[in-house]
Amino acid sequence: MLRLGIIGTNWITAQFVAAARETGEYSLTAIYSRREETAQKFADETRANAELFTNLTAFFASPAFDVVYIASPNSLHAAQAVQALNAGKNVIVEKPMVTNIKQMAGIDAALKANPHLFIFEAARHIYEDNFQRVSKFTHTHPISGATLTYMKYSSKYDAFLSGKNPNVFTTTFDGGALEDLGVYLVYAAISWFGVPDKANYSPQILRTGVDGSGVMHFDYPDFSVNLITGKTTQSYLPSEIYTGRDTLTIDAPESIQRIDYTTSEDTVDLAGAQDQNPMIREAAYFAKAINTGDTTARDEKLLLARRVHTVMTQIRTDAGIVFSSDQD
């Protein structure tokens, strides 16, 4: 049983803890929060017999857990991942693992110093069966393009509009649509089509300097892919992958329930059943890799993460979006 420590106590952490427990491979044993009441509340709500921490150094120094799940604000992910590795912990870090590809050097160094440890970016969607069904499709059909969309009105946007600055809408916390939602699309595009030859991002910039929405354009030798993301509007658009005159329609790249393959003759549903909790597959995958010492799986996923964030950093900085952490 892996003993799990968590940083962050919001809904995504609750969802991950539920998924982790459902795999039968994890037990929640340590909770870090800046405020003890928050940690206690999370422990109560999840009925966890866990040690509570309000000091991050003490948390990482504790022998109470083996694996940390990091769901802090984006700007803290990379530094906390490095800190965790150097404290001898395995790491599951929420997307984005890094907000500037330069931060990967710190992770590489920490991993080199602790080569037996594991680090995974919690790109949950790529571990799901339907995502892999689409991968199988794209790797066995000639691709002629794609339009992928993940655009959702943020629960924090009303606060932003009223003049407040929620973390996810600030450059201080490395927020914005690309890092929060666009990352799902970049993972999908690179998994399904490979690394693009050229990529650009045309964002809508908000008053805080982050991107509220935008469209990415990825150029491949024989086709191109458009990726639409946003946190300021609500889209119901499905996504499409084109092959010749045929079209694969998926309901949502970040959580695929439907995969319809439409030819001139008919439409066939290629999807399988989807887990209730979309984080189960990743939690199971990470546990298996850690438990079996499968560093090949770790390195393969880390290479994918590196490719994703190389593109993300390039298109973001080309678009003139500057994060506080870019200066580090």
Next chain:
Amino acid sequence: MLRLGIIGTNWITAQFVAAARETGEYSLTAIYSRREETAQKFADETRANAELFTNLTAFFASPAFDVVYIASPNSLHAAQAVQALNAGKNVIVEKPMVTNIKQMAGIDAALKANPHLFIFEAARHIYEDNFQRVSKFTHTHPISGATLTYMKYSSKYDAFLSGKNPNVFTTTFDGGALEDLGVYLVYAAISWFGVPDKANYSPQILRTGVDGSGVMHFDYPDFSVNLITGKTTQSYLPSEIYTGRDTLTIDAPESIQRIDYTTSEDTVDLAGAQDQNPMIREAAYFAKAINTGDTTARDEKLLLARRVHTVMTQIRTDAGIVFSSDQD
């Protein structure tokens, strides 16, 4: 009854002639084609008692018609429109009226010399009731963005893939996705949201130098709009206009049959019935303007066309797409 002459004898001309007749305002009296058999065949198929021409100068010199409908290859539109005006003919010219905004100077000069004449770009969709329902919506709601798509696998693309160079896929004839299909989206965006502050186009360039597909990004002060077009893939995506957390979904900007307004509470259908032939409204509008001498209508639509093609020329040339006619 307006006496109609036509340049071009393909499906779009047949559709326009049918629409024009259905309005009861036009009679087909002159047909130009490079080959007499083609002109004769069109006359037979449309049961028109029309004079046939294979020489364009003779065609324009003929008193057999008052209004010309121009549906030649894109690269010929502007020059033929000027020629027609200078021959004393009213002009209905297919999209794009011009393929470089510089060509508008010739049209302006010809119109100045013949101020009683009319010229309209056949942007058929903007004349339809449902298009105007959307206009009314966008002009009475705060807009927070839009994603519009018109992407259709061209009937000529198989020939292109087999090594041939159909006109619509060449820079010689000012072809490509932006000029052929994207123009519908630019008309929609400018009609619904106004002229953008900034605009760019990220195309997929084919071997002939034209754009097979691409995405436009229009920046407005408070929101941005993404326009997806293409002739090399088949999309079934609807289009969306965002207002706050609500979403207006339209099935297809170029021919709107459904307008669904989705709020957190419910979805309401705002669409009205659509004509069988989508060119009837424009044909009726042009006839009425010409018959009543409504130069205000002419100038208003010409201003819109100027705005559309100013943006089209800028984004196309910025994207490095060079037409033969750019040199003129």
